[in-house]
Amino acid sequence: MPQKLMKSAHYIELGGRYQYWPVLVPRGIRLYTYEQIPVFLRDNPYITDGYRAYLPSRLCIKSLFILSNETVNIWSHLLGFLLFFTLGIYDMASVLPATRASREDYVIYSIGLFCFQLCMLCSVGYHLFCCHRSEKTSRRWMALDYAGISIGILGCYVPGVFYAFYCNNYWRQVYLVTVLAMILAVFFAQIHPHYLSKQWQRLRSALFCSVAGYGLIPTVHWVWLNGGFSSDLVQSFIPRVLGMYAIAAVAFLFYVSKVPERYFPGTFIFIA
Structure with missing residues (x-):
C-alpha cells in the first residue's frame, strides 16, 4: 500500500483485531465486541462484533x-x-x-x-x-x-x-x-x-x-x-x-x- 495512503488512512479496532478501512471513515469511530459495549446495548449475544458505542450525535450520523x-x-x-x-x-x-x-x-x-x-x-x-x-x-x-x-x-x-x-x-x-x-x-x-x-x-x-x-x-x-x-x-x-x-x-x-x-x-x- 502506498506510504501516502497509509498515512491518511484510519484504523478501526474490531474485536481485538485491526481491520483497514478507507479514508472516508470518520475519526473517533471504533467498532467493539459484545463484551466491550455498554450493558444497555447488549441485546443479542450471538452478534459478537461490529458494535458502535460511546458516540456523540455527530459521529452517530457519520457512522451511517x-x-x-x-x-x-x-x-x-x-x-x-x-x-x-x-x-x-x-x-x-x-x-x-x-x-x-x-x-x-x-x-x-x-x-x-x-x-x-x-x-x-x-x-x-x-x-x-x-x-x-x-x-x-x-x-x-x-x-x-x-x-x-x-x-x-x-x-x-x-x-x-x-x-x-x-x-x-x-x-x-x-x-x-x-x-x-x-x-x-x-x-x-x-x-x-x-x-x-x-x-x-x-x-x-x-x-x-x-x-x-x-x-x-x-x-x-x-x-x-x-x-x-x-x-x-x-x-x-x-x-x-x-x-x-x-x-x-x-x-x-x-x-x-x-x-x-x-x-x-x-x-x-x-x-x-
Whole structure:
C-alpha cells in the first residue's frame, strides 16, 4: 500500500483485531465486541462484533456510511422510506387521478402512507442513534422506534377497515375507534419507566402481538358479511390478508428466536 495512503488512512479496532478501512471513515469511530459495549446495548449475544458505542450525535450520523452490525438495519429502513415516499408521489400524481378518486380516498391513502413512512424513519433513527454515549438518549430513540411500529400498524388498519366496511358505517367506526384506543394504550404503556427494560420484553412483545392480531376479528367479520369463503370477493382478497399475517408471523419468530445467528455466533455480524 502506498506510504501516502497509509498515512491518511484510519484504523478501526474490531474485536481485538485491526481491520483497514478507507479514508472516508470518520475519526473517533471504533467498532467493539459484545463484551466491550455498554450493558444497555447488549441485546443479542450471538452478534459478537461490529458494535458502535460511546458516540456523540455527530459521529452517530457519520457512522451511517461505515460498515457495522447496524448498517443493514439502517439502510433497509431508509430505502424503505424512500420507496414509500416515491410510490406515494407517483400514486397521488397518476394513479388516484386516473381512477377519479374522491377526497376521502386521498385522505385515507395519505394517512396509511404517512404512517408507513414515519415507521421507517423512526426505525432509522433508532438504529442510527442507539450507539449514543448517553443511555438516556439511546432509550429515547428506542421508545420512538416502538412508537413507530405502533404507527405502522395503525397505517395498516386505517385503509383496510375503511374500505372493508365502506358500506357499513357503524362497524367501520367501531373498529377504527377500537384500533385507535389500542394504539393509544400502547403509547401510554411506553411512559412507564420499566417499559423498555429487559424484564418487560415479553410484555412488549405481547402488546404488539395483541394489537396486530386484533385485525383477525374485523377480517372474520368482513368474511361473514360478504357471504363466507365461497364469495368471489372474499376469495380474491383473503389470501392477501392471510399472506400479510404469515409474513409478519415468520418475521416475528425470526426476531424472537434470534435465528440464524443463534446457531452461527459471529457469522452474521454485518447482516443482523
